[in-house]
Amino acid sequence: MTNNIHQAAGVIIESLDQDGRGIAHADGKVVFIEGALTGERVTYNAYRKKPSYELAKVDQILRQSFMRVQPKCVHFDMCGGCSMQHLDARAQVAAKQRILEDNLERIGKVKAETIMPPIYGQTWGYRQRARLSVRHVIKKGKTLVGFHEKSSRYVADMQHCEILPPKIANLLPLLAKMNEGLSIRDDLPQIEVAVGEHVDVLVLRIMKPLSNEDEATIKQFADTHQVQFWLQTKGPETVVPFYPLDAPALSYSLPEFGITMPFSPTDFTQVNSSLNRLMMSRAMRLLSPRKGERIADFFCGLGNFTLPIARSGAEVIGIEGSASLLQRAAQNAASNGLEANTRFSVMNLFEMNEETLAKLGHFDKMLIDPPRDGAFELVKALGADAPQRIVYVSCNPATLARDAEVLVHQKGYVLKAAGVMNMFPHTSHVESIALFERQ
């Protein structure tokens, strides 16, 4: 009965959670409501009921937020690729800023001395890396190529996408058609997209060999649409270029630092290259690397931060868990003329301890850019010889906040500044950067 009364009057959305869902309270429970925005009064349909919380989808919007906008994509309600297109783009960033500050205060018990203005890159067509699923659905009599549906393992039936680069978005139905004509149409579960500055690569994950006809079909598609296909038969290390073999190499550049970064389509690279350039400017301003300094770049990947740091003349050690990425980083250092002041080392940074860290020697500064799990072991391992300055780039505000708690309350750092970077517009992912200085 209480629930029905609530439903008639609706609930008020207090804020957005990390997945872009509206948070409300009803009958002593927290309700996470997909499609609802802060300040709105809505009714909802719960699809999961637990003792302390419910997951729900918005039913009716009784009072609408003035920040609500018409989603640009016709597939927005169903496709899981985006979760926030119904919120004004600037308001999305403001919401992410609140999530960052809230995490820092609630989990980290810290407050940044300065909140830096958000960094904005391209808002649409920005996603240069994507993993698309492919399914031939007999019931629909066709192949689907796209992201998963919202909260489901089904592949979204999408004809277009507003966050993929337009050329790739326009290829979605054509790739689906191509797949329908292949002998291995049921054994090609994924297409990985990697857009470079001089070539667009599509990696076909194939579970069975291609027939001669399949090869001809794929080659014709590549010629018609000016893409390069690679094939992947098992893990990411098995990728090989397929056609055309004389395409330019995949690469992105950081013109401010005179750097070009070749990469393989399955290497980790930032998905949004325009934002990556802006992020690099901000990170280098905060880190302010100088000749004569010794700097560590932890979780360095293929050297995205290592090489701009090295460009300053500082000595940089890039440390990372993937040997193949480090090999690429060393090649990239050499091809950019930076091999003299860069060194790379493979290490599992989730197993870092004080002794191992001390063996790496003294660092004046550190850049830390961990995966979602954060850098808990690394920050706990900082000892008496800890660096003066740490720039921490994060893709998960909860683990940044947890690590900030260690840095500020146990290791003597001050959180000088923090801010969000809009790396993934229209999704709920929060990318941020923080500057810690040792007192």
Ligand SMILES: C[S@@+](CC[C@H](N)C(=O)[O-])C[C@H]1O[C@@H](n2cnc3c(N)ncnc32)[C@H](O)[C@@H]1O
């Ligand atoms: C967010 S990416 C950053 C990469 C790089 N800084 C960049 O901007 O391209 C995180 C990196 O952490 C690495 N990584 C993940 N787990 C790790 C671990 N346990 N030890 C060391 N590196 C790890 C990944 O291989 C990946 O390159």
